[in-house]
Amino acid sequence: MHIGSSLEVTETAQELADLLVPGLGDLVTVDLAEAVVVGDEPPRMVGGGRLHLLRSAIASASGAWLGKVLMPGAPYPVLPDSSQLREIQMGEVITMDRASVAEALGDGDLVEQFVPPFGDSVTVAPLIARDLVLGTVSVWREEQPEAFQEDERKLLAEIVSRAALGIDNARRHNREQRAAVTLQERLLPSATTSSAAVSTVGIYRPAGRGAGIRGDWFDVITLPSLRVALVIGDVVGHGLSATATMGRLRTAIQTLADLELDPAELLAHVDELVQRLAAEAPTDQNPVGATCLYAIYDPLTRQCTLASAGQLPAVAMRPGGSTEFIDVLPGPPLGVGGVHFESKTLELEPGSILVLYTNGLLEPDHHDSESGMHRLRSRLASLNEEGRSLEAMGNSLLSDLGSKPTDDDIAFLLARTRAVGPDNMASWEYPAEPDSVALARRDIMGRLRGWGLQAQALDTELVISELVTNAIRYAGGPVGVRLIRDSVLICEVTDSSNTQPRLIRANATDEGGRGLFIVAQCTTRWGSRYGLRGKTIWTEQPIT
CATH class of the missing domain: 3.30.450.40 (GAF domain)
Structure with missing residues (x-):
């Protein structure tokens, strides 16, 4: 005994x-x-x-x-x-x-x-x-x-x-x-990242005293057009099975993120995946499920769109000192099925801090979420000072929990938002007429000269010509063009069609079918994303 x-x-x-x-x-x-x-x-x-x-x-x-x-x-x-x-x-x-x-x-x-x-x-x-x-x-x-x-x-x-x-x-x-801790740490991304959209610090601390790894994770996913996806999640169960499930979910979310889906739509796809994983599980002793919050931040519009699958609400710390929970209607945890997820969009000033976390951060009140969230908000409000680094803020949150081993994993992600200034982007809209191709080339060349990017002029002219021509020929309606200057040059062409663009290999005698092939040769990467109406084809070129 x-x-x-x-x-x-x-x-x-x-x-x-x-x-x-x-x-x-x-x-x-x-x-x-x-x-x-x-x-x-x-x-x-x-x-x-x-x-x-x-x-x-x-x-x-x-x-x-x-x-x-x-x-x-x-x-x-x-x-x-x-x-x-x-x-x-x-x-x-x-x-x-x-x-x-x-x-x-x-x-x-x-x-x-x-x-x-x-x-x-x-x-x-x-x-x-x-x-x-x-x-x-x-x-x-x-x-x-x-x-x-x-x-x-x-x-x-x-x-x-x-x-x-x-x-x-x-x-x-x-x-x-x-083994679970090692696997968990290998599966997690870099703790510190920096991009045109956000600078981030992620912190993970495993549970102790025999509680076992619980599969908490965070992620920062770079998306096209300078946007970024922020993820926090918590897998049901513990040990190597929970860590393995976390790795599968993280990979699935990264793959779906490349499709540039709305956060609510992305969580719906992940929910279906978790249901399949649960059906494949050999026994009921290792249940498969998770909570997750997925957010996309756009530094061009300064808008953040979030959706939640049973995850605790994110906190927005604004530069003026206010600290508030983001009221997102939470859907059920992943794997429950049968309920739609909803997205919410809000605008964040540059320098705002998003705090995504799992319930381990609410220690010792994680069994009483309301009390724990009240305490967390008060603590974050006290840390919301100009000039305080994300690393210092994360260390302060950890020190509040003390050195005593906790019963649950702790994972949280701090993201300070940035914005792209108006001097680094330009946009135009053209009617679906043949003359619009020449107008688009003229406007793009003028902007590149103003930015001193004449070295990119020839490739950019070819890209814009092909994309605008395709939009006028196959989509109709107004055609939007946007140019973004950062560490790369980004070109976007928006039309009203939802048709998936496909790169085909034209035969030697074909008079067309080479447009996207030319675009691919002139850029480092390209792709498309879909909105409520229409699509946007984007390209990236290096700035030399």
Whole structure:
């Protein structure tokens, strides 16, 4: 009942030592393989040498011990080979008096490190689980030179065998926890990003005390035309299965983000994916589900569009000092199905900070969301000062939670918005007439000369000519053209058609069909996105 109350290896070792004192001995030490402490399987070793053992726990009946006895955390020195050491390594429980121990160790310094000044006899039992020797337990007696009786040896062996199972369970849990944390960190994006739209800082801290990784994640996805998508999510369950689900969802959202869907439409597609994953799950023991908030920020219009699938509302910290929750109607968590998601759009001033977070940030009030959100808003309001960096703000939020391990993962994303100035963009609208192609070329060339980008003039002229011609020929209606200057030159042509543009390879005798091929050759990348009415074809060219 007293051994194995936690999934911490060293705590279980200390519980074993405390249990054996004073009932079976006056001084008890527990030594574990270094690999066991970190969660790996111990090496199979026979004989002396460097055994890679650590003193993991010690307990004394008198409450103190003297001399140079190894203390918890100290590694084993090199030990000489002996028949007694080999017996322990083969799984035998042995009992020796003080003189026999000193003879086996030989060196006087080793005797001082392993034999307490008052020790008269010792019984050493190996910790064995699943045919692995995890370490040893040494029970010293003071003023009791007589050897352990057979019933005492059996009792010690029984206790040690139960303790070994607890230590092995803790070791295996640590290994899974470490693997999940490593996988989680590898799957998460860079903690700090900077673009024309936002600068961001993302922070992730796994749960502790055996709670297991919960699959929280954040993401920053660069979209065409300088826009950016911000994501925060929390997967149902814990451990490697939750981490694997998180990786699949993050990949799916990144793929769907390239389609430039409205946030509500994107969450609807992810919801269908989660339902399929749940149907494929082998058992009900690992449920598949998640909450998620997806937002798109456009630095050209300074508008942010958000949609939520059961996720806590984002916080907007405006430059003037006001701090408010963004009231987005939350849909159900991903995987529930049957309910539509809704998007909300708001305008954010440059320098505003968006805070996306999972419920771990509401500690210790994560079971009472209302109280936790009130506390979080007050704390963010106190941090909303001009000149405070996102890194400093994130560190302050973490320090509020203290160093004590939490029961839930903590993930949050801080994004400071930026805006593209009017001097770096220009837009025009033309009727669906043949003369509009020449007008568009004239306006584009004039703007490029004003920006000093004559080197891009020829390629840009070809791109605009082809896209505007296609829009007039196949779409009709007014044609919108926009030019954006940043680290790249972005050209956009908008028309009223929802037809998907396709790049085809024209035959040598064909009189047409080469427009998009020319566009692809003149640009580093191109694509299209759809609005409520019509589509926009965009291209990017490097600025030399």
